[in-house]
Amino acid sequence: MSKIFLENMELPFCKGCGHSLIANNIDLALQKNNYSLLDVIIVTDIGCHGIVDKCFRTHTFHGLHGRSVALASGVSAGLSNPEKKIIALIGDGGATIGMQHIIDAAHNNFDMTVIVHNNMLYGMTGGQPSEFTPPGFNTTINDQSPKHKVYDVCQIASSAGASFVSRVIASNDFSDLLATAFSRKGFSLVEVMEICPSYGVKANPGMKLKNVVADAGLELKTFTDNNSESFETVYKKDTASLIDNQKEIQAVYKSSITRPVKMVISGSAGEGVQTSAELFARAAIASGLNVTKKGNYPVTVGVGFSSSDIIISPDEIFYTGTSDVDVIIVTSQEGLDYSSSSIKNLKGGTIICDSSLSLPETSSKIIKHDFRNKISGKGASLYSLFYYVNYSKIFPIEALIESFKGEKYSSKIDISKLLEF
Amino acid sequence: MEQEKKIIFTDNSRITVEALVQSGADIFIGYPITPANLLYSYASVRFPVFMAAPDEITTLQWMSGFSAVGKIPVTATSFPGFALMIESINMAYMMELPMIIILVQRLGPATGTATTGAQGDLALLNGMISGGMTLPVFNFYNSFDYWALTAKAVEFSVMHRTPVVILTSKEEMMTKLSLDVARLKNISKIERNYYEKSETYVPYRAEKNLVPPFLPLGNKMHQVRITSSTHNQRGIIQNSTAEALNNSKRLHYKNVRNIADFSFYDFDDEPGSTTLLVSYGVTALAAKEAVINLRASGEKVSLLIAQTLLPVPQIYYDICSRYSKIVIAEENLTGQYRQILFGGGSRTGISGVNDFGSMINPNSIIKEVLRHV
Ligand SMILES: Cc1ncc(C[n+]2csc(CCOP(=O)(O)OP(=O)(O)O)c2C)c(N)n1
Ligand code: SF4
Ligand SMILES: [Mg+2]
Numbered sequence: 001m002s003k004i005f006l007e008n009m010e011l012p013f014c015k016g017c018g019h020s021l022i023a024n025n026i027d028l029a030l031q032k033n034n035y036s037l038l039d040v041i042i043v044t045d046i047g048c049h050g051i052v053d054k055c056f057r058t059h060t061f062h063g064l065h066g067r068s069v070a071l072a073s074g075v076s077a078g079l080s081n082p083e084k085k086i087i088a089l090i091g092d093g094g095a096t097i098g099m100q101h102i103i104d105a106a107h108n109n110f111d112m113t114v115i116v117h118n119n120m121l122y123g124m125t126g127g128q129p130s131e132f133t134p135p136g137f138n139t140t141i142n143d144q145s146p147k148h149k150v151y152d153v154c155q156i157a158s159s160a161g162a163s164f165v166s167r168v169i170a171s172n173d174f175s176d177l178l179a180t181a182f183s184r185k186g187f188s189l190v191e192v193m194e195i196c197p198s199y200g201v202k203a204n205p206g207m208k209l210k211n212v213v214a215d216a217g218l219e220l221k222t223f224t225d226n227n228s229e230s231f232e233t234v235y236k237k238d239t240a241s242l243i244d245n246q247k248e249i250q251a252v253y254k255s256s257i258t259r260p261v262k263m264v265i266s267g268s269a270g271e272g273v274q275t276s277a278e279l280f281a282r283a284a285i286a287s288g289l290n291v292t293k294k295g296n297y298p299v300t301v302g303v304g305f306s307s308s309d310i311i312i313s314p315d316e317i318f319y320t321g322t323s324d325v326d327v328i329i330v331t332s333q334e335g336l337d338y339s340s341s342s343i344k345n346l347k348g349g350t351i352i353c354d355s356s357l358s359l360p361e362t363s364s365k366i367i368k369h370d371f372r373n374k375i376s377g378k379g380a381s382l383y384s385l386f387y388y389v390n391y392s393k394i395f396p397i398e399a400l401i402e403s404f405k406g407e408k409y410s411s412k413i414d415i416s417k418l419l420e421f
Numbered sequence: 422m423e424q425e426k427k428i429i430f431t432d433n434s435r436i437t438v439e440a441l442v443q444s445g446a447d448i449f450i451g452y453p454i455t456p457a458n459l460l461y462s463y464a465s466v467r468f469p470v471f472m473a474a475p476d477e478i479t480t481l482q483w484m485s486g487f488s489a490v491g492k493i494p495v496t497a498t499s500f501p502g503f504a505l506m507i508e509s510i511n512m513a514y515m516m517e518l519p520m521i522i523i524l525v526q527r528l529g530p531a532t533g534t535a536t537t538g539a540q541g542d543l544a545l546l547n548g549m550i551s552g553g554m555t556l557p558v559f560n561f562y563n564s565f566d567y568w569a570l571t572a573k574a575v576e577f578s579v580m581h582r583t584p585v586v587i588l589t590s591k592e593e594m595m596t597k598l599s600l601d602v603a604r605l606k607n608i609s610k611i612e613r614n615y616y617e618k619s620e621t622y623v624p625y626r627a628e629k630n631l632v633p634p635f636l637p638l639g640n641k642m643h644q645v646r647i648t649s650s651t652h653n654q655r656g657i658i659q660n661s662t663a664e665a666l667n668n669s670k671r672l673h674y675k676n677v678r679n680i681a682d683f684s685f686y687d688f689d690d691e692p693g694s695t696t697l698l699v700s701y702g703v704t705a706l707a708a709k710e711a712v713i714n715l716r717a718s719g720e721k722v723s724l725l726i727a728q729t730l731l732p733v734p735q736i737y738y739d740i741c742s743r744y745s746k747i748v749i750a751e752e753n754l755t756g757q758y759r760q761i762l763f764g765g766g767s768r769t770g771i772s773g774v775n776d777f778g779s780m781i782n783p784n785s786i787i788k789e790v791l792r793h794v
Contacts, residue, residue, distance in 0.1 A: 038641050046650075053646070054657045059638045061489060062648035062658070063482070064512050070479045074486015077472070078448075079639050101482070104475050235447075235469045242439040242467050243602050246429040278597070282430055285599045291430070293597040299455070299535050318706040318713075320596050321780040 005030045005037065005057055012051050016201075018194020019049045019117055021170040026087065026115070029178035030058075033085075040085045043072035045098075047091035048123040048196075066090075066098030069105050069114055076110040080233040085182060086112040092132035093122040095153055099131075102153065102189070106160035109186040111230035115178070116153055116189065119196040120212070127199025134216035138203035150216050157189045158224040164188035165223040169209060170195075186230035193218070247406075251288040255395035260313035263327040263388075264342060266335030267381045269297060269306045273331075275407070276381040277308035280389075283403035284312040287395035292320045296338075305338035312394065325349060328364075329388060330357060331371055331380040352388055354380065367391065375417055386418045427603040433567045434459035434594045436605075437523070437587070441495055442467050444572035445579070445611040446521060448487045448494040450480050452502055455535040456591035457525040460497035468495075477502040481509030481522075488518035489647055491613070491637035493579060497523035500542055501532055507549060510584050512649040514550055514672060517582035517625070517633065521575060526590040528778055537778060538591035540702055540752040546586055547731060547761050554673035557581075557680065558731040560588040562705040564600050567593075570685050570728060572608045577683045579611050581632050581675060588730065590752075592703045592780060616643070625654045625668055631675035677732045684734035687726040694721035696790055697744035699737075701727045701758060704750045704781045711750075711786035722790055733762065750774040750786050 005027040013019045030040060040058035044050040046065035053060035063071045072088035079086070095102060095116050102114065120137055122128045127140035131151045138145060158165045163186035168174050170192050181188040193213050195201060204212075213220065267273045274295050281291045289312045296307040309322040328343055330336045330353040336343075343351060346364045353359060355370045369387055371380040382404075389397050397419075404410050404418070438449075438460055449464035450472045451457075465471045470492075474480040477498060484494035498506065503524050513520060524546075528537040546558050559574050561567045571587065578585040616622050616634035622643035627633045638645050646656030651665045659665035689712065700708035705726040712724045725740055741747055741762070747770060749759040756773035763771050774781055774789045 036641075038644065039639070041638050051658060053648070057644065059644060060646045060648070060656070061486075061638060062646075062650060063485070063516075064508060064649065067478065067482045067509065067512075070482035071486050073479075074483035074488075075490055075638060076486070077483065078487040078490035078492055081639070084639050100475065101479060104479060233470055237469070239442075239467050239469070242435050242463055243429070243431070243605070246431060246435075246602075248427050248429060249599075251426075251428065278430070281597065281599075285428055285430060289599075291597075291599045294592070294595065296536065317598070318710040319780075319783050320592060320598075320706065321782060323779075323782050324784075 001028060001031060003027055005040065007055050007057055009055060011055060013048060014198045016197040017048070018119055018170040018192070018196070019052065021172065021194065022049070022115060022117055022192050023052050023055065025173065025175045025178055028173065028175035029182055030085070032175060032179040033182050035085050039083055040087065041075055043068045043075060043086065043088045045090045045094040046124070047093055047117070049089050049091050049117040052089070066094040066096070067101065068094060069098060070101035072112050073101065073105045073108070073110045076112045077231060077233045082111060082185070082230070088112060088114045090114060090116055091123070092116065092118040092120060092130045096131040096151070099151065099156070102157055103160045106157045106162035106187045106189070108231045109161055109163060109228060111186055113181050114189040116191040117194060118191055119194050119200055121196060121199055123196045123199060127196065127203065134212060136215065137212055140199055140203060150218070152218065154189070154191055154223045162187045162189055162224055163228050163230070164225050167191040167193065167218060167220050167223070169193045169213060169220060184225070184227050186228055249282055249285045251286060253287040253396045253399040255284070255287040255289050255314065257289070257312070257314060257394050260311055260315070260317065261327065261394055262322045262325045263310050263329065264307060264322055264325050264339060265310070265329040265331070265381060265385065266305060266307040266339040267331035268334040268377065269303050271306070271332065271377050271381055272379070273306040273308055273381045276385050277310055279382070279403050279407060280385045280400065281310060282406070283399040284395055286399045286403060289314060289395065290317050292317050294320065305334040307335065307338055327352065327388065329384050330354065331384050332377065333357060352384060374420065379413060382413070383418055387421060390421050424603055426601045428599055428601050430597060431600050432459060432595060432597050433564055435463050436564050436567045437571050438463040438467055440568045440571040440608055441521065441575060443608040443610065444575040446493040446495045446575055448472070448484070448492045449496065450474050450483050450494055451496050452477050452480050452498070454499045454502045456527055456538070456595050457497040457499050457523065459594060460523060460525070464495070464497070477505035478509060481506045481513065484520050485509065485513050485516065485518050488513065488520050489516070489638045493519060493575065495521040495523070497525060499525050499527050500529050503542070510556070511550055513584045514556060515649040516647045517672070518584065519578040519582055520584045521578055521587060522584060523587045523589060525594050526588065536591065538703060538752065538780065540590060540704060540757070543588065543730065544757040544760070546588065552669070555676050555732040556586060557583060557676055558586045558588050559685070559728060560702040560730050561728050562593070562702055562726060564598065565604065566685070566728060568605045569608070573683060573685065576611055577679070579613060581679050582635060583676060588702065590703050623654050624656045625652065627671060627675070631671050631678060680729060680732050680734060683729060684736055685728035686734070686737070687724070687728070688740060689724040691716070691721050691723045694723045695744055696722045696746040696748065697725055697741060698722055698748050698750065698786065698790060699725045699727065699741070699758070700750040701730060704752050707781050707783045708750050708786055711783040711790065714783060715787055715790060720791065727758070730758065737762065746770045748772055748774060748786070748789050750781055752776055752781050
């Protein structure tokens, strides 16, 4: 057969390089499957095999070392079109650095074929060993002959969920196997065992590829053939606007504050600090104020302290830091540990804390209340904010009650308890 | 008449994701990392396509695949993830693939503190494209700009075929705030033009604006060759022919030349002032507050808030040249934007307000502005 998918030019590889056999067989196999030129996208890697893309008359996509399979996965998912044939070429070196992408593409069953050009070394960089170099196979790095079994990419891809996986030794015509791989739905992979004359042959004079493959324990067979359904990219239509679906808060109350109030509420994780702070924030907005709110907690959010910085202001808020706070509310020992330095630094302001806590030396006004005992640890933050609003009159307590009633969990809490001061 | 208000309690992650989708971005691919997780979770419900990648290298590779077939992909990450993406962003830059990468800064080095904000990654972005070429970087600072200018960032990326970074930080993306969403102006979906002629498509032959027309991989009209190695106009790998080198250089000039129409900044010029305060991102808010307070006490100071950070718009230099004292406030140890604008070493009249591990307070800015007025 004459070339159709390949340009009529010499292939760019050294004389006798196995990569030439693969390029020619790709052309033959594509012809057998009757693809049209522009339905084929060849994605190439960095490595000797990767310089072949200029020889293909199809679409070509040439990326980074080890990433061609991931790049091709993106093309495949992006097109999500079974009429297109996406072929990723990769070397044993690329498959070493990018094995994750092969596992992942097989796992997702992206519609594509991967051809692993396994010449058992890094050809392009001078014949160094890869994870596919078998023990006893010499490379240009003499004392690095591998001691361990090679990566078996066929077994790996099979167990990851590929549709079709096969290993073959490069020869003049193995196009039927490639044609079969191309025809399968989903992820197919063919590992082609071949030789790099420039480094592999030189370092292993007289060796026979067949023997090397056999000694490495690599079976020449089809490992998987199940033609399973391939990945399909789902386009969600008309997803709801993230803004339109947000609850509007109408300013039906009025606050009498004339300057910003900066506060910090600190307690323990799992005791509703953040949800209470949000509820408070909504009440402030309902009172016509501008609000910012931040959460601070350790990276593992379920343990230790939980703290929230809140600013409420009649004017636009710019800087959202709370280094100069007016009020610190502390509802648990963990909250106190977290905020003790802010308490020491507090000048002037007010500290509202649970009666059980002993505060560090401070010149600020201290108000103690039995939040934890009167309601529970879990309700202490919420209760403390009710207490604070009642005490400070920064905005009408009705705003807070209304905000509370809007919460799903409000039926579980007896509101009259929150209003006992 | 005053417009009806609609106040919601929200955050800029939500605003940004909505703006991205409305402007036409259709694919979100991500790998979770604090403080970018809000973007990730909003995107999962709002984007037409959401894909959870197994790592950040894969994220960028998938995005490049999607971009090459005509989609507009987005991701959001923080330094540790971003570091893994760098080679692939270089690839997308070389291939001229539109995409948006949101970099939510947190405290480094390395994994640092995931839940503490920072402005520590700008110097990295400035030198990130091998060859020192420039990658467009925007950093907005208030919700209205996160809305309107995010759409502009998408437009820049698609029109000029380049990855774009939206730089931001933990405080900007995670702070909840009251917002009048009735003030958000309509965003229109970007319209893309593809190459339509019947003559052979030459994938890297640029037009007057230095941008080559786009055609997706897989189209039935013309062969498309996309490559990240040094290449000629046809997308064929070349070592260093003049044509290929010119093509690579064009990538830099393309962004430098076209940024003029996308130079976003707020310049609050106080007549008679000799001091200019410069800031961006989260620190711009402290700078704004500092300026309000300074003026309230009778001081004269002007304020430049940069939103297009890179390539540095020429206008910033023009503005700076009018002042004898320039104070640049940013939340990093070494004054990264200061060094980008004015070089390393000290220079009379140029100083910084810097901090590491905590937000810059308006008072520290005020102190520096007043130091030798
Ligand atoms: C990230 C990265 N690391 C290293 C290299 C250098 N490099 C180029 S090709 C190659 C190995 C190629 O070996 P293989 O994939 O087996 O292809 P072959 O040359 O044998 O066909 C390496 C390590 C690179 N390009 N990128
Ligand atoms: S160096 Fe080896 S792998 Fe590379 S082209 Fe030559 S023979 Fe082939
Ligand atoms: Mg190899």
